Amino acid sequence: MIPAEVVTPAVMIDADILDRNIQRMAAAMLSRGLNLRPHVKTHKTLEIARKQLAAGAIGITVATIGEAEVFAADGVKDIFIAYPLWVEASHADRLRALTAACRLAVGVDSAESATAMGRHLGADAASGEVLIEVDSGHHRSGVLPDEVVDVAKAAAAAGLSVQGVFTFPGHSYKPGMPTGAASNENEALGLAATALTSAGFEVTTISGGSTPTALIDGETVATELRPGVYVFGDAQQLELERCAWEDISLTVAATVVSRHEAAGGNVRRVVVDAGSKVLGSDRPDWATGYGRLPEYPEAKVTALSEHHATVVWPDSADLPALGTRLRVIPNHVCLAMNLVDEVTVVRDGSVVETWTVAARGRNN
């Protein structure tokens, strides 16, 4: 499964599964009559964004100005920064350059930040489209639906062009929650869009998340969705039952470096050379561990140091020999991609390409 030339630890992408995931989401959005604007913070990779756009995505979503710059430089013409930016003087020229290069929309979740953005953009404010962020239950950023009009009025007064509303139903990342979160999302977006329309704004975009909710069929008020993780899947999506084992396109190749049969009160375990510096250390409290092993679904990744993953082995299976190469599915694939400068692309068990993670580390 791991080509011989791969030096562990290394992030590997199965090109066929990746392509299938991209096509499946594109087809699902098409059949629901929704635009697809994938969040590229998941992969930060030009080659994958190109595939998503070729499959019908109307544009991309990013989290930072720096990510937008990387993809705009590659020719992406429609970018949404789905983040409540607080615009400073240092951002203004960068935002102007982006609006010259592509259609750009940014998020805003307060009258003050809309005013600051307008002030710094000055005469160019009108080229800055904004979507107002709504809190649909995640309780992170975003305003409540009944506060949207105040923000929109401030944005309009600041010279910005109000395009609509967006939300991220992050509370969908819990067992049993995706369906309820999708319903919260729909309700919050509906209330917010109606409020804006009633106040005289023309709402052209109603934008929702997320991989856990995107494939839930049903009526929605959204005009577009912004899933990200669907291209790869990860252990969180697997344990939320939002993807199947065979949908996982990204794994970390690792080697057994330490091996311990039960002795002296210790648990039966191996240590592999993929730690938090390649897997990332997100671990929601409902997760079974720090990742999963596709070939050993019963194994548990019980601890993670920077360069060690401790894998408690199921009693039913032989403990693998030292030097055995194993694949690990990260809990949260967006963090794993942000830890490496390049990824190894595999097709039919052979390395076919190396991709640069072009926007890695572009945090601002």
Add this chain to the structure above:
Amino acid sequence: MIPAEVVTPAVMIDADILDRNIQRMAAAMLSRGLNLRPHVKTHKTLEIARKQLAAGAIGITVATIGEAEVFAADGVKDIFIAYPLWVEASHADRLRALTAACRLAVGVDSAESATAMGRHLGADAASGEVLIEVDSGHHRSGVLPDEVVDVAKAAAAAGLSVQGVFTFPGHSYKPGMPTGAASNENEALGLAATALTSAGFEVTTISGGSTPTALIDGETVATELRPGVYVFGDAQQLELERCAWEDISLTVAATVVSRHEAAGGNVRRVVVDAGSKVLGSDRPDWATGYGRLPEYPEAKVTALSEHHATVVWPDSADLPALGTRLRVIPNHVCLAMNLVDEVTVVRDGSVVETWTVAARGRNN
């Protein structure tokens, strides 16, 4: 506190505090008669390693061959890879080049991996010094003290030069544990070294961890210690009471991008633009949150997304305005440094330098 030219989020290092931390640890090791071999995985930065060596460190510790290569290329002459390497054919030439450039020791924790290392190094095996890893209670890698002799014999039979033993008392990372872990460390190292000596091996190095245990005075069998985090401190060390607020030399500069007074059942909070992609997401179950705010010790970082930290604000303090710049202490500073390509060095409130995180991402 945050110089105006810093664009958030950004990792900032206070040069004076860094220097003081480096000097304090060097002086403590000198007064205990111990060699200091700092673990540079914490900072991965040439400038900081040079300061540590200038202050009297006898060499450095690294976690990977790739890290060793970066520091050897900068002229470091004594390097220990404190990791149970499983040596493959692809590593052999790299290890040979390192032993030509510097004195190199590597970790080993099984007869099989010693044999594999010797086989791949062939006639050059004798230049490969090894330290045998002992499990002193962390139960990650390492053998029990009474298994050390078997590993040493296999290493010697493979042509490797056995230099001694090492351990990492990782179970010190828990409230109340540092003192007990230091005692476990001392006991395990003592048993292992005695066993080796009794079996006829000359033990020249007995190597221990770690920042939580290094400054605990008392008799020790160790000849050297390998603390890493002490140069910066972090929220874990703070909450373990292994450093004080004024010892923290590394913080992440962040901006308040979203602000929520209690309303609609929501908690009173701000969101800052430093998420898991700059802070790292390690969060031991005993931690108060995902980091700490030095200027607001009562604030709690209750949630972390990739580009958002949710900070629940103490009732006793006014909620900061949008655009306020705040500093955040990461929970685990080694992960934060591994997320950025460069860091901003500040002295007396002014930016004085930018350092490259030269070994960032060198996972293999």
